[in-house]
Amino acid sequence: xxxxxxxxxxxxxxxxxxxxxxxxxxxxxxxxxxxxxxxxxxxxxxxxxxxxxxxxxxxxxxxxxxxxxxxxxxxxxxxxxxxxxxxxxxxxxxxxxxxxxxxxxxxxxxx
Amino acid sequence: xxxxxxxxxxxxxxxxxxxxxxxxxxxxxxxxxxxxxxxxxxxxxxxxxxxxxxxxxxxxxxxxxxxxxxxxxxxxxxxxxxxxxxxxxxxxxxxxxxxxxxxxxxxxxxx
Numbered sequence: 001x002x003x004x005x006x007x008x009x010x011x012x013x014x015x016x017x018x019x020x021x022x023x024x025x026x027x028x029x030x031x032x033x034x035x036x037x038x039x040x041x042x043x044x045x046x047x048x049x050x051x052x053x054x055x056x057x058x059x060x061x062x063x064x065x066x067x068x069x070x071x072x073x074x075x076x077x078x079x080x081x082x083x084x085x086x087x088x089x090x091x092x093x094x095x096x097x098x099x100x101x102x103x104x105x106x107x108x109x110x111x
Numbered sequence: 112x113x114x115x116x117x118x119x120x121x122x123x124x125x126x127x128x129x130x131x132x133x134x135x136x137x138x139x140x141x142x143x144x145x146x147x148x149x150x151x152x153x154x155x156x157x158x159x160x161x162x163x164x165x166x167x168x169x170x171x172x173x174x175x176x177x178x179x180x181x182x183x184x185x186x187x188x189x190x191x192x193x194x195x196x197x198x199x200x201x202x203x204x205x206x207x208x209x210x211x212x213x214x215x216x217x218x219x220x221x222x
Binding site: 005006007009012015016018020022051052053054055056057059060061063088089093094095096097098099100101102103104105106107108109110111 | 162206207215219
């Protein structure tokens, strides 16, 4: 990985977007797009970080973190991201679930 | 998988606990515990479902869904779960981050 797996999020409150998805078979340009979207998201106002994991069964979770609701809505409307969302429904995902929540508390452990 | 990957969550509001973790090397009893804890969690009052993904790099995300804050706090205090939490810090996880949020809206796509 070129990015650290854990996001460095600030003290709550902030927002989380949980994106759970089942991938279709084959890459079909997905990996390139995913990398570009990660870079583009990181440039958006209010972006706080992202964490992502996908198992060999093709089921994955991406949790992205945002300062507020407005920054989430703005990112959803970015043109290149709209194009990626369309391609996602056309060919990359069998199914996905998006949930938007306000993070109220957080804690961690590390060695 | 014996469980469906996607949780069937109700209309918001409800709560999400995001658990991001980096596993240590080796199983050391982790898989058995994870299965038992998933079964035990599903019996708790206020439990709404769970989604989980872990990549080959050992980084994983488990998002669990709950009716309210009280059910999250009660599950955290269940004795067998406390034991699992201790073992997690002793031997199963290099690091983890827990975030608790209130899900305010949700949407989905499926073929």
